[in-house]
Amino acid sequence: MTLIPRHLPTRSSLRRHAHDTVEGHSAEGSTEQVVTHVRTQIESGALKRGDRLPAERDLASLIGVSRPTVRAGLRALSAMGVVRSRHGSGTFIPAGPPTLGSEPLSFLAALHGFTREEMYEARRLLEVGAAGLAAARATPDQLATIAEEVASLFASMNDPQKFLLHDISFHRAVAAASGNPIVVALVEMLSELYYGRRRETASQATEQNLRDSSEMHRRIYQAIRSGDVGGASAAMNEHLQKSSAYQAEEPSAATT
Amino acid sequence: MTLIPRHLPTRSSLRRHAHDTVEGHSAEGSTEQVVTHVRTQIESGALKRGDRLPAERDLASLIGVSRPTVRAGLRALSAMGVVRSRHGSGTFIPAGPPTLGSEPLSFLAALHGFTREEMYEARRLLEVGAAGLAAARATPDQLATIAEEVASLFASMNDPQKFLLHDISFHRAVAAASGNPIVVALVEMLSELYYGRRRETASQATEQNLRDSSEMHRRIYQAIRSGDVGGASAAMNEHLQKSSAYQAEEPSAATT
DNA sequence: AAGTCTTGGTGGTTAGACCACACTGGATTT
DNA sequence: AAATCCAGTGTGGTCTAACCACCAAGACTT
Numbered sequence: 001m002t003l004i005p006r007h008l009p010t011r012s013s014l015r016r017h018a019h020d021t022v023e024g025h026s027a028e029g030s031t032e033q034v035v036t037h038v039r040t041q042i043e044s045g046a047l048k049r050g051d052r053l054p055a056e057r058d059l060a061s062l063i064g065v066s067r068p069t070v071r072a073g074l075r076a077l078s079a080m081g082v083v084r085s086r087h088g089s090g091t092f093i094p095a096g097p098p099t100l101g102s103e104p105l106s107f108l109a110a111l112h113g114f115t116r117e118e119m120y121e122a123r124r125l126l127e128v129g130a131a132g133l134a135a136a137r138a139t140p141d142q143l144a145t146i147a148e149e150v151a152s153l154f155a156s157m158n159d160p161q162k163f164l165l166h167d168i169s170f171h172r173a174v175a176a177a178s179g180n181p182i183v184v185a186l187v188e189m190l191s192e193l194y195y196g197r198r199r200e201t202a203s204q205a206t207e208q209n210l211r212d213s214s215e216m217h218r219r220i221y222q223a224i225r226s227g228d229v230g231g232a233s234a235a236m237n238e239h240l241q242k243s244s245a246y247q248a249e250e251p252s253a254a255t256t
Numbered sequence: 257m258t259l260i261p262r263h264l265p266t267r268s269s270l271r272r273h274a275h276d277t278v279e280g281h282s283a284e285g286s287t288e289q290v291v292t293h294v295r296t297q298i299e300s301g302a303l304k305r306g307d308r309l310p311a312e313r314d315l316a317s318l319i320g321v322s323r324p325t326v327r328a329g330l331r332a333l334s335a336m337g338v339v340r341s342r343h344g345s346g347t348f349i350p351a352g353p354p355t356l357g358s359e360p361l362s363f364l365a366a367l368h369g370f371t372r373e374e375m376y377e378a379r380r381l382l383e384v385g386a387a388g389l390a391a392a393r394a395t396p397d398q399l400a401t402i403a404e405e406v407a408s409l410f411a412s413m414n415d416p417q418k419f420l421l422h423d424i425s426f427h428r429a430v431a432a433a434s435g436n437p438i439v440v441a442l443v444e445m446l447s448e449l450y451y452g453r454r455r456e457t458a459s460q461a462t463e464q465n466l467r468d469s470s471e472m473h474r475r476i477y478q479a480i481r482s483g484d485v486g487g488a489s490a491a492m493n494e495h496l497q498k499s500s501a502y503q504a505e506e507p508s509a510a511t512t
Numbered sequence: 513a514a515g516t517c518t519t520g521g522t523g524g525t526t527a528g529a530c531c532a533c534a535c536t537g538g539a540t541t542t
Numbered sequence: 543a544a545a546t547c548c549a550g551t552g553t554g555g556t557c558t559a560a561c562c563a564c565c566a567a568g569a570c571t572t
Contacts, residue, residue, distance in 0.1 A: 072327065121438075
């Protein structure tokens with residue numbers, strides 16, 4: 001038996017042990033405690049959209065962990081979009097519409113080699129349904145937003161990059177008109193992923209492509225406006241399938 | 257004028273300045289450098305699924321930041337599911353199928369008060385299409401997996417919790433049969449969100465509910481097996497709409 | 513009264529140290 | 543000789559202490 005024990009209990013380890021005993025959560029890391037704390041505060045209504053979290057130093061003493069640990073938890077929450085830190089001002093819960101962020105999906109795409117066809121297909125499943133819901137529920141304001149984007153599409157047929165931006169905006173507007181915030185978040189996530197990829201090759205689109213695309217967008221809008229659920233779904237379906245087919249024939253299609 | 261300048265340029269600030277000059281990335285925080293570094297390594301193929309990242313200390317000296325900063329970046333990547341750290345072993349890129357994780361969506365649900373109907377609707381849009389794809393593409397193995405889950409559903413009609421687990425597994429299996437990894441990831445994300453909520457109220461389901469549900473699952477399977485795209489979609493649509501309606505009539509429905 | 517400057521509080525980063533865990537390979541034991 | 547044990551080494555996890563950069567609001571000056 002050695003005379004000098006290798007692992008003396010330190011202040012921190014004792015504190016940790018006390019926590020385990022009190023909370024009963026088996027093996028919850030200190031960092032997880034921070035995330036759990038914030039989640040609890042949110043679920044209990046103590047933290048709402050737009051609220052500011054306590055300062056990191058205060059959170060540290062409040063939860064009973066060190067500041068770096070608090071920072072680790074907040075960094076994780078920040079990566080999930082739950083929280084957003086502003087240097088010098090504090091850490092806030094974003095107030096805007098629910099958004100998921102496309103970064104995780106973007107990493108997944110790079111790691112698993114998602115193809116353009118798979119991306120279009122996923123968008124198709126989701127947006128065909130979204131267009132149908134929009135046809136049934138769109139408010140006049142939402143219809144106006146969609147109509148504006150259609151107009152912008154026709155107006156930017158000479159600028160593929162600008163066209164792409166309005167293309168995305170159109171699909172977002174349709175999703176918003178579905179009235180379902182989850183659908184909005186999902187469509188936005190996929191749209192951003194698509195935009196990040198398409199941006200590099202958008203200039204390959206011919207003006208004829210853009211003209212046809214504008215026309216298809218217009219048909220989608222008209223179906224939504226007239227409350228034609230089946231027609232809106234069918235038009236969206238046709239649009240996304242044809243767009244995918246167009247891009248498959250572009251020169252750079254082989255690089256995938 | 258004070259004799260002692262308050263802000264002397266330090267080594268770190270000088271180094272930071274050099275970075276800005278060299279890279280040209282305006283105002284990219286040190287932590288972002290870590291994320292960007294990993295992303296670059298992934299996109300260049302230097303890091304693949306299952307690979308192990310360099311040790312944090314090595315990454316720190318490699319990128320030119322401190323270890324806590326490296327840890328912050330890795331923590332963010334970990335929250336996005338890009339990376340997973342195992343105490344004592346190292347930091348790895350998960351090797352399994354592409355997954356998004358439902359935690360961000362769960363936070364969003366708590367913050368924005370997503371309703372059960374909205375969750376069911378989002379699932380419906382996605383899974384109706386997924387069922388159609390499955391009918392067109394399912395391999396014999398995938399069909400077998402779906403059939404097994406149907407059998408398990410019938411076998412666990414007396415245990416609502418068990419039934420719920422097989423219910424989720426069934427829908428995951430259908431999504432997997434769609435052959436589209438993005439769809440799989442999205443369906444899984446929504447399914448986990450649904451499971452986390454339904455778990456608490458699953459016991460309220462009557463045996464008649466579970467019997468009907470099993471029967472609907474069976475019909476979905478049969479449509480997929482016979483390659484009936486429209487039938488599979490319609491069956492899935494009916495199933496999710498009826499399930500949503502069932503739950504709306506349960507006693508605890510008012511708590512939402 | 514308007515502009516400017518100081519001041520306090522906040523997140524961002526660094527440094528060094530130590531602990532807890534996992535794997536590996538040699539020493540010990542059987 | 544084989545099985546077992548155990549210490550070493552490397553890894554992520556946490557802590558302490560300190561400083562920097564930024565922001566907003568109050569105090570000061572003009």
